[in-house]
Amino acid sequence: MNSIGLRRKAIVFNQAVTEWIKGDHTERQIVLMISLMVGVCTGLSAFVLKFIIEEIKALLTEGFVVSEINWLYLVYPAVGILLSMLFVKYIVRGDISHGVTKILYAMSRGRSRIKSHNRWSSVIASAITIGFGGSVGAEAPIVLTGAAWGSDFGKRFHLPPKTLMLLVGCGAAGAVSGVFKAPIAGLFFVLEVLMLDLSFSSLLPLLVTSITSVCVSYSLYGTAPQFDFSMSKAFSIDIIPGCLLLGVACGLVSLYFTRAMNWFEKVFARIRKKRFKFLLGAVVLGVLIFFFPAMYGEGYDVINQLINNASPQEIMHNTLFYGDEGSLLVYLGLVLIFKVFATTATNGGGGCGGTFAPSLFLGCIAGFLFASLWDMLLGLNMGETFFLSSKNCGLYGMAGLMSGVMHAPLTGIFLIAELTGGYDLFVPLMIVSVVSYLTINIFEPHSIYAMRLARRGQLLTHDKDSAILTVLNMESVLEKDFRTVQSDWNLSKLAVEISKSHRNIFPVVDQSGRFIAVVSLDSVRKYIFRSELYHKYTVGSFMKEPPALLNIRDSLKVATKKFEETGAWNLPVIDDDRKYVGFVSRSGLFTSYRETLINFSQE
Numbered sequence: 001m002n003s004i005g006l007r008r009k010a011i012v013f014n015q016a017v018t019e020w021i022k023g024d025h026t027e028r029q030i031v032l033m034i035s036l037m038v039g040v041c042t043g044l045s046a047f048v049l050k051f052i053i054e055e056i057k058a059l060l061t062e063g064f065v066v067s068e069i070n071w072l073y074l075v076y077p078a079v080g081i082l083l084s085m086l087f088v089k090y091i092v093r094g095d096i097s098h099g100v101t102k103i104l105y106a107m108s109r110g111r112s113r114i115k116s117h118n119r120w121s122s123v124i125a126s127a128i129t130i131g132f133g134g135s136v137g138a139e140a141p142i143v144l145t146g147a148a149w150g151s152d153f154g155k156r157f158h159l160p161p162k163t164l165m166l167l168v169g170c171g172a173a174g175a176v177s178g179v180f181k182a183p184i185a186g187l188f189f190v191l192e193v194l195m196l197d198l199s200f201s202s203l204l205p206l207l208v209t210s211i212t213s214v215c216v217s218y219s220l221y222g223t224a225p226q227f228d229f230s231m232s233k234a235f236s237i238d239i240i241p242g243c244l245l246l247g248v249a250c251g252l253v254s255l256y257f258t259r260a261m262n263w264f265e266k267v268f269a270r271i272r273k274k275r276f277k278f279l280l281g282a283v284v285l286g287v288l289i290f291f292f293p294a295m296y297g298e299g300y301d302v303i304n305q306l307i308n309n310a311s312p313q314e315i316m317h318n319t320l321f322y323g324d325e326g327s328l329l330v331y332l333g334l335v336l337i338f339k340v341f342a343t344t345a346t347n348g349g350g351g352c353g354g355t356f357a358p359s360l361f362l363g364c365i366a367g368f369l370f371a372s373l374w375d376m377l378l379g380l381n382m383g384e385t386f387f388l389s390s391k392n393c394g395l396y397g398m399a400g401l402m403s404g405v406m407h408a409p410l411t412g413i414f415l416i417a418e419l420t421g422g423y424d425l426f427v428p429l430m431i432v433s434v435v436s437y438l439t440i441n442i443f444e445p446h447s448i449y450a451m452r453l454a455r456r457g458q459l460l461t462h463d464k465d466s467a468i469l470t471v472l473n474m475e476s477v478l479e480k481d482f483r484t485v486q487s488d489w490n491l492s493k494l495a496v497e498i499s500k501s502h503r504n505i506f507p508v509v510d511q512s513g514r515f516i517a518v519v520s521l522d523s524v525r526k527y528i529f530r531s532e533l534y535h536k537y538t539v540g541s542f543m544k545e546p547p548a549l550l551n552i553r554d555s556l557k558v559a560t561k562k563f564e565e566t567g568a569w570n571l572p573v574i575d576d577d578r579k580y581v582g583f584v585s586r587s588g589l590f591t592s593y594r595e596t597l598i599n600f601s602q603e
Helices: 002-022 027-061 076-092 099-108 121-131 139-156 161-180 183-192 200-221 237-269 274-291 300-306 325-348 356-382 390-406 409-420 423-441 451-455 464-471 491-500 556-566 586-601
Strands: 505-509 515-520 570-574 580-585
Touching (some): 027 161, 027 200, 076 121, 076 274, 139 161, 139 356, 161 183, 161 200, 183 200, 183 409, 237 274, 237 423, 274 325, 325 356, 356 390, 390 409, 390 423, 409 423, 505 580, 556 586
Antiparallel strands (some): 505 515
């Protein structure tokens, strides 16, 4: 009874707060108040997620002896994936994978509506997956959680789609800000990765959410940067050649990471049954973590070790390499190669996590390896001033991999600076990030998050023309008031249909509704006034193929291109079974375009 009473009081309180916010406040004031609440919710969600992950990991690995291999590494990841699968299947009953891709899709095709369960489901599923060793990051799930908070508040107050999109961006910015204590990086993440077209008026809610979320994190974690770092070598102009080459190396590693992940994801996609996906993911992940425990979880402890000159023994704990300090570079090189398969196996097998942490993890290793090899092969011959600090290069590599994998150089620069307090390294961070981005951009025009949608023409971009045509969908411009006819009808029956219609085009279909061709009023005009010809001609005598066909799943970018190529004014739309659905007119398409453009342009 007490629990019921508490629930009723919570509902009443919630309704009272909602009504007060709606009150006499303008939409701008409502958005600012919501952005504050989103910041609080995302900050608390980030804390809960990190806390659960650390508690599970500590509970499972507390008694491990660092000098011995541990067979439980083969079992823990499989248990984590299985528990996550069961949670999603029986509790969530929906799909919560690929968090950032899901947000991009919601913004471009789903009118920024994200299911409410993502406010908590992503936190629980990813905490279980990562705590048990899943080789993924918690950031993408928490970004989806933050976006779900923004979407949910926006839907509750019945805000328009453009404002809802802004609140989704606020949630994402708050998530990055809270989990990393990096408010500037959170802002740039929304700009570069989510590709939200910002105006000056939309900047303030993003800042409010980011600042609020990071303040919540400060109150719970303290104000110290996430990674302990003390700079061992200040920036000098002598290391610029090394930074340039490191940027190229990071771009190539980013390309390898992106393409290897896409390839392995396709392997899982070809497997129909979930239990076989689970078995493949569990085996691959368990074996890799058994041989390379550095891949267990997010890998932030390894990053801390590399940027603080930890001993090789500490880095290679619980491995066959333990005790052989000279094999550190070989060990890290193998981790660099196989980490992408561990990450993909985690998600492909049924776990939940993102590529944020793996990008930072691999970037740190890539930077450390590059600096070590540079000093071994070139540094001694070029003088001590040309030496690269391996711990500094670990940070440069983190920024470079993030810039390459996510196509987000500004996010990479500011995130690493805020994560470590290493603002004195701003110039080399910029050099490596920009060069890495330019390198991968030669081969891959889209980030690892966006490429899935870009292939289907569903990606929202900063190009306003392209963005509007992406936001609009085929059904929004579909016209269904065309009267269908059949090819075996005689001219008299067609004349009856013409008298009932206000259109001058008639789609020809068979008895099952499959599209065949079209008949235009102009082609029969001189015959319909001669009744003696009614039984001499059929619809099939006048029908012809349209200049092009549209599929109901086509984007309006595809439709616009076909209108331009054919010069047509109306094009028929069919489904995957070639059944007639309706028509899209050139005038209707551009009318919708103008209306949406006005909405996009409004402050």
